[in-house]
Amino acid sequence: MNSRSYKLRDIIFIALIGIFCGAIFFLTDLVYNFVSAALAAIGLGPVANDLMLGLWMIAGPLAAILTQKIGASIFAETLGGFVEMLLGGQFGASAILAGFVQGVGNELGFTFTGYKRFDKFGLFISTITSTIVTFIWSLFQAGYAKYTPAFLLLLFVVRFISIGFFSGVLVYWIQKLVLKSGIATRAHSHG
Amino acid sequence: MIFASFEIAFTQSIWANVYLVALCLVYLIPTLTPKRIAWLLFMPVIPILGTWMSFYFHGTGDVWHTSWLLSTRIYAYIFLGAIVTFTMPINNLLGSLEQNCHIPSKFVYGTLGAFNFIPRVTQTVKQIQSAALMRGEVLHAWSPQIFFKAVLISLRWSDDLAQSMQSHGFWEQQKRSHFDTYPMPLWNWALALVALGGLQAVVFSGLG
Amino acid sequence: MSKQLTVKNLTFSYETDSPKILDQVNLVLQANTFNILYGPSGSGKSTLMKVLCGLYPEFAGTIQSGQVLIDAQDLADLQPGAIVKKIAFLFQNPLNQFAMTTVDLEFKFTLENLAIPKADMAQRIEAALGQLHISDLRYRKIDTLSGGELQKVALAITLAMDSQFIILDEPFASVDLASRQQLLVLLKDLQVNHGKTILLADHDLSGYADLADHLYQFDQGKVQEIADFGTVFAKFQHFDQHRTFPLPISADDCVLNFKDLSYGTGESPLVQNANLPLLQGKMVLLTGANGSGKSTLFKTLTRLHPFSGAIYYQQAEIRKIRPKQYAQKVALVFQNAQMQYLRLTLQEELDLSLAHAHHPEIWTPAVISAQLQALHLKGLEDHIVYQLSGGQQKKLQILEMLIVGTPVLLLDEPLAGLDMASIQVVLPMIATMAAKQQQTIIMISHQLTGVLNFFDYHLALADKTLSYQEVLAYQSIN
Numbered sequence: 001m002n003s004r005s006y007k008l009r010d011i012i013f014i015a016l017i018g019i020f021c022g023a024i025f026f027l028t029d030l031v032y033n034f035v036s037a038a039l040a041a042i043g044l045g046p047v048a049n050d051l052m053l054g055l056w057m058i059a060g061p062l063a064a065i066l067t068q069k070i071g072a073s074i075f076a077e078t079l080g081g082f083v084e085m086l087l088g089g090q091f092g093a094s095a096i097l098a099g100f101v102q103g104v105g106n107e108l109g110f111t112f113t114g115y116k117r118f119d120k121f122g123l124f125i126s127t128i129t130s131t132i133v134t135f136i137w138s139l140f141q142a143g144y145a146k147y148t149p150a151f152l153l154l155l156f157v158v159r160f161i162s163i164g165f166f167s168g169v170l171v172y173w174i175q176k177l178v179l180k181s182g183i184a185t186r187a188h189s190h191g
Numbered sequence: 192m193i194f195a196s197f198e199i200a201f202t203q204s205i206w207a208n209v210y211l212v213a214l215c216l217v218y219l220i221p222t223l224t225p226k227r228i229a230w231l232l233f234m235p236v237i238p239i240l241g242t243w244m245s246f247y248f249h250g251t252g253d254v255w256h257t258s259w260l261l262s263t264r265i266y267a268y269i270f271l272g273a274i275v276t277f278t279m280p281i282n283n284l285l286g287s288l289e290q291n292c293h294i295p296s297k298f299v300y301g302t303l304g305a306f307n308f309i310p311r312v313t314q315t316v317k318q319i320q321s322a323a324l325m326r327g328e329v330l331h332a333w334s335p336q337i338f339f340k341a342v343l344i345s346l347r348w349s350d351d352l353a354q355s356m357q358s359h360g361f362w363e364q365q366k367r368s369h370f371d372t373y374p375m376p377l378w379n380w381a382l383a384l385v386a387l388g389g390l391q392a393v394v395f396s397g398l399g
Numbered sequence: 400m401s402k403q404l405t406v407k408n409l410t411f412s413y414e415t416d417s418p419k420i421l422d423q424v425n426l427v428l429q430a431n432t433f434n435i436l437y438g439p440s441g442s443g444k445s446t447l448m449k450v451l452c453g454l455y456p457e458f459a460g461t462i463q464s465g466q467v468l469i470d471a472q473d474l475a476d477l478q479p480g481a482i483v484k485k486i487a488f489l490f491q492n493p494l495n496q497f498a499m500t501t502v503d504l505e506f507k508f509t510l511e512n513l514a515i516p517k518a519d520m521a522q523r524i525e526a527a528l529g530q531l532h533i534s535d536l537r538y539r540k541i542d543t544l545s546g547g548e549l550q551k552v553a554l555a556i557t558l559a560m561d562s563q564f565i566i567l568d569e570p571f572a573s574v575d576l577a578s579r580q581q582l583l584v585l586l587k588d589l590q591v592n593h594g595k596t597i598l599l600a601d602h603d604l605s606g607y608a609d610l611a612d613h614l615y616q617f618d619q620g621k622v623q624e625i626a627d628f629g630t631v632f633a634k635f636q637h638f639d640q641h642r643t644f645p646l647p648i649s650a651d652d653c654v655l656n657f658k659d660l661s662y663g664t665g666e667s668p669l670v671q672n673a674n675l676p677l678l679q680g681k682m683v684l685l686t687g688a689n690g691s692g693k694s695t696l697f698k699t700l701t702r703l704h705p706f707s708g709a710i711y712y713q714q715a716e717i718r719k720i721r722p723k724q725y726a727q728k729v730a731l732v733f734q735n736a737q738m739q740y741l742r743l744t745l746q747e748e749l750d751l752s753l754a755h756a757h758h759p760e761i762w763t764p765a766v767i768s769a770q771l772q773a774l775h776l777k778g779l780e781d782h783i784v785y786q787l788s789g790g791q792q793k794k795l796q797i798l799e800m801l802i803v804g805t806p807v808l809l810l811d812e813p814l815a816g817l818d819m820a821s822i823q824v825v826l827p828m829i830a831t832m833a834a835k836q837q838q839t840i841i842m843i844s845h846q847l848t849g850v851l852n853f854f855d856y857h858l859a860l861a862d863k864t865l866s867y868q869e870v871l872a873y874q875s876i877n
Contacts, residue, residue: 006297006298007297007363008297008301008353008356008357008361008363009349009350009353009458010349011297011301011302011305012302012304012305012348012349012352012353013345013346013349015301015305015306016305016308016312016344016345016348016349017341017342017345019305019306019308019312020312020316020338020341020344020345021338021341023309023312023313023316024316024338025332026313027313027316027317027320044245046242046245055332055333058338062338066342079302082306083309086306086309142261143246143257143260143264146250146257146261147246147250148249151249165333166333170335170338173335174335174338174339174342176335177336177339177743178339178342180743180783181339181343181743181783181785181786182783182785182786183342183343183346183785184346300498300508303498303499304499307498307499307500310542314703318703318733318738319738321701321702321703321722321726322731322733322738322739323741324723324726324727325701325726325727325731325739325800325803325805326741326751326752326755326799326800326803327727327751327754327755327803328741328751329723336741340738350458351495352495352498353458354449354454354458354490354495355490355496355497355498356498357453357454357457357458358452358454358483358487358488358490359483359496359498359505359508359509359512359556359560360479360480360483360484360509360512360513360560361479361480361498361508361512362478362480365478365479365480365512365514366514367511367512367514368510368511368513368514368515368516368517369511369517370507370511370517370520
């Protein structure tokens with residue numbers, strides 16, 4: 001998995017990661033959904049949305065660090081949007097567009113490291129770039145520009161925490177497990 | 192469609208959104224059952240209400256306009272999405288991408304093959320959760336283990352699937368024939384242009 | 400042009416410095432012959448076959464030396480599309496054969512890959528399906544087909560590709576006995592009447608005596624032709640055996656109870672209206688043909704598969720028990736050991752099970768140490784579980800699930816990857832520890848020799864009916 005070009009197997013792998021992340025999102029933790037429903041009910045819907053965002057975006061950084069390929073984040077996140085659409089997300093095909101924007105945000109972080117740092121540092125930079133990029137997108141697309149500055153700050157901080165945890169810390173933990181277990185090198189040597 | 196999505200992300204026109212929803216309805220009503228249409232209309236009520244209220248309470252400037260603008264925009268997105276989702280099976284969509292947009296076939300069929308695993312993926316996630324419960328552990332969306340298992344299984348399946356596709360003759364650089372073709376007829380383009388033109392008219396007429 | 404497949408001094412390993420899986424293999428497959436490759440499972444037969452059809456080294460490993468020649472052309476110089484027109488491969492797990500969702504789509508995908516003109520496709524598909532008498536399967540969904548049907552479709556696709564050589568890797572592993580016979584007849588017909596060359600790997604040689612032209616033995620990375628194969632086939636003659644079990648009499652101490660239990664896959668029912676109890680503290684052997692729905696029964700019992708009717712755990716219907724609680728009552732030893740792991744090292748895995756043990760007083764350090772010793776796992780405590788061998792992984796999985804000690808423990812083919820010596824350790828361990836913890840054990844096993852003494856009852860799944868049976872008829876190999 002070190003060559004930069006995509007092989008069929010890499011494409012399937014990234015797509016499967018995107019699908020698994022979507023399925024995990026839909027099948028685990030109703031607690032999370034309850035929290036967001038509660039927040040939405042008191043007029044804090046966007047806060048819930050921002051709190052969830054990081055969870056949506058795991059597939060991108062995960063695909064990037066595992067395959068170390070250029071464009072893996074964008075591909076995985078766009079597919080993630082596709083999966084959201086298929087598994088019954090309410091935003092239909094526009095989820096694909098959102099996924100693409102999230103992927104670009106993620107990808108930029110690794111681009112800034114010259115695609116050399118697929119570690120803690122690269123992940124950290126990518127949480128920053130994806131928070132900024134998706135936030136700019138929300139300013140226009142979700143009309144965030146119309147919010148009061150205090151509410152905006154709240155949203156930005158919540159979003160950074162969510163992306164920082166899910167797409168940063170959690171992905172780092174997963175990477176550690178994968179490296180320690182040695183499955184990535186063993187997977188291709190099964191008879 | 193992608194263009195229209197981008198455009199409404201930046202416009203301030205409520206009527207542009209309404210125009211798009213109406214346009215989509217015209218397209219969808221003959222193809223979908225009334226139940227589906229009703230579902231599309233009523234399912235998003237809660238998030239839209241949430242959006243509406245949050246702008247009403249936390250917005251600046253003309254909160255009425257903003258609330259309605261963003262709420263109708265969600266509807267516009269949902270209906271634009273529905274056009275793709277409900278009128279085109281995934282095979283056709285990807286086939287069309289391969290034939291009309293010349294996306295390399297390895298991306299098209301790699302993705303399609305993986306998508307065919309969706310039922311198995313959801314089954315497997317349930318199995319992972321229940322296997323963990325049998326050992327006394329609850330796996331959450333923030334548990335690294337559940338994602339680690341997903342990686343483990345994705346590695347194996349991607350290897351298996353790539354081998355199965357190759358064993359049926361699939362090869363990245365090779366020219367393929369096509370049983371089903373998805374031509375983009377001229378009237379499709381013309382229709383899209385007229386619809387987009389209408390959108391521009393609404394946006395710039397200052398109706399919003 | 401000589402139509403033959405030649406392997407010359409082929410040496411293959413997964414890593415440059417890892418052991419040679421194939422060591423100076425020489426083999427010539429003559430056109431229009433029926434060839435059997437036999438050897439123990441896990442010995443590297445699959446590796447050889449994947450090299451022969453060009454999947455390896457493309458997907459794994461490296462050829463250290465030697466070559467594979469098809470019609471005097473080196474396989475390494477051919478593109479996959481060109482290879483499959485000559486050599487087709489059938490996977491051990493037929494589900495791994497298909498990338499699309501229906502038979503029809505898989506055919507079209509394949510023919511498109513080979514750049515067959517659209518005008519010829521329909522005729523090729525119909526002819527291939529017709530030749531194997533499975534035209535009715537054309538529009539079926541892949542995941543509703545049985546193991547036997549899947550292998551027939553896979554074979555039909557090789558006909559549509561018009562491949563001269565057909566290589567089959569343990570093709571009957573998930574195929575019932577009747578379908579196995581049908582498939583063998585079809586294969587022989589393809590060889591005799593349609594000029595195909597067959598190479599089939601199996602670990603069980605029964606039923607081949609009248610079919611095979613050549614028999615090759617695979618052992619320790621080498622392939623050797625056995626000239627006098629009649630004597631080898633004779634060794635694999637099956638002997639009919641009988642074994643009688645008592646039937647459960649009282650249902651007083653019943654732990655699970657089925658009331659009109661039915662389940663199936665897709666449209667086809669697997670079990671209809673089962674009514675029976677499972678008694679506390681008993682060991683039950685579950686038998687049935689491949690694909691009859693034994694594994695699905697276990698998924699049903701662990702609420703991973705939908706069912707109609709009712710299943711009672713003691714007095715409560717299991718759908719009314721909270722999943723977290725129910726998982727502490729009825730647990731499953733999955734076929735895939737890695738499904739069960741949650742930690743990285745063997746010791747961490749044991750500690751996790753101990754933390755949730757129902758009877759921690761039984762599992763003293765001395766007991767665990769003795770079990771590890773017996774299982775030959777002692778000294779591996781710091782090893783990463785994913786790096787253990789298949790057999791070690793399975794033994795650890797069984798031990799850690801015994802430690803949890805749920806009232807009901809289901810074991811899906813736990814003996815499949817184990818050698819006889821390991822089985823002789825694992826089974827007594829299950830029996831003793833289950834008795835101490837008063838567990839009910841239900842085990843699926845195809846391995847019956849040396850196993851039966853441990854069980855109290857025999858539960859059989861046949862003709863969509865689940866019932867206790869007194870007589871277990873089985874075949875043993877000399």
